[in-house]
Amino acid sequence: MISCHFQPRLPWGGTAAMLRALLLAVAALLAGCGGGTEQNEPFVPVRLFTLGDEASTINPDGTTYSVNGLDANGNFDCTALPIWTESLATNLGFVFAECNKAGVADPKARSLAAPHAKAADITAQVDAALAAAGRFGERDLTTVFVGVNDVMELYKQYPQSTEAALMAEAARRGVLVAQQVNRLIALGTKVIVVNLPDLGYTPFAIKEKQLYSDTDRAALLSRLVAAFNQNLGVSILLDGRYVGLVQLDQRSQVLARAGTSFGFTDVIDPVCAVALPGCTTATLVPGGTAKGYLWADDRWFAPGGQAQLALLAIDRARNNPF
DSSP states (O other): OTTTTTOOOOOOOOOOOOOOHHHHHHHHHHHHOOSSSSOOOOOSSSEEEEESSSSTTTTTTSBBSSBBBBBSSSSSSSTTSSOOOHHHHHHHOOOBGGGTTTSSSOSSEOOOOOTOOGGGGGGHHHHHHHHHHSSTTTTTTEEEEHHHHHHHOOOOOOOOTTTHHHEEEEEHHHHHHHHHHHHHHTOOOOOEEOOOOGGGHHHHHHHHHHHOSSSHHHHHHHHHHHHHHHHHHHHSSSOOOTEEEEEEHHHHHHHHGGGGGTTEEEEEEOBSSSSSTOOOOSSSSOOOTTEEEEESSSSBBHHHHHHHHHHHHHHHHHHOOO
16 A cells, blocks of 8 residues: 655665655655645635726616627627626626626626725625625625725825825725725625726826826826725735735736737727717727727726726636635
8 A cells, every 4th residue: 555644765875866766756656645735626606796986887777987889780788898897707607687688587796886986985885795695605706896086086185185195095095995805705705806007007197197297197196006005905814715816006007018919009098089988889089999998088997908807807716716
């Protein structure tokens, strides 16, 4: 009988070749005993809850705060240009009630995100998700993505408020979101949390930098985002068994600097000629395309940016050791 507790001993004076051969033999022995690492059972969620702001909002009529797709007849089609939470749900085999073309009797994806939501609003969204769930189980998955409206609100207080004061408040709001993420974990659901994109690269930031000479306004927005993200990251229970962190700040910086490598034709200008959520593929700027532009308006992603976020979130949902 082969023992799985075999302990190799190398005689004094053994050669390097002998050592390599012995290590290979031990590796083969461990493989026969089931391997030397713990095998994780793939995480297969049974329900999905999404919390946050415009980036995740699905309105009751199925429209979103991105570019809304149209069918061949010019009618709105909620499945044509999904936002990131819809792509995540589709990958997991779920649909949202707001976009349920197949008429699924009991949609397993629930959207609690709301336009204009800020960090302080996530507490109520967690309450609503818990009420909808009855109770969370270990096979539930919840997404949290909020903070853009917080940073924009703080930015508009400059220079009446000092940068130091605004940075401290951005940090506090990052902690506030982290506290609700930790609360969700304690309630029993797995969580995917998305940090903020670097808003210093948005069309809004570019315009503000041109308008003001008191300081680099785009860099100020980037610093506020960094303060929010840093304190969000260090305050959540960053244990891969319970939470997966999507680092959207890093991806947004790469997209802004090398967008053509990801298929983008414009990472500077907004593609929508009308205000969100009324934007459709029929209301784009001349020459604009829904997937070729990174930004829908001056701060929210177009479908191309949403698709990039979806890829990151799906990777976390599928590969995190939940």
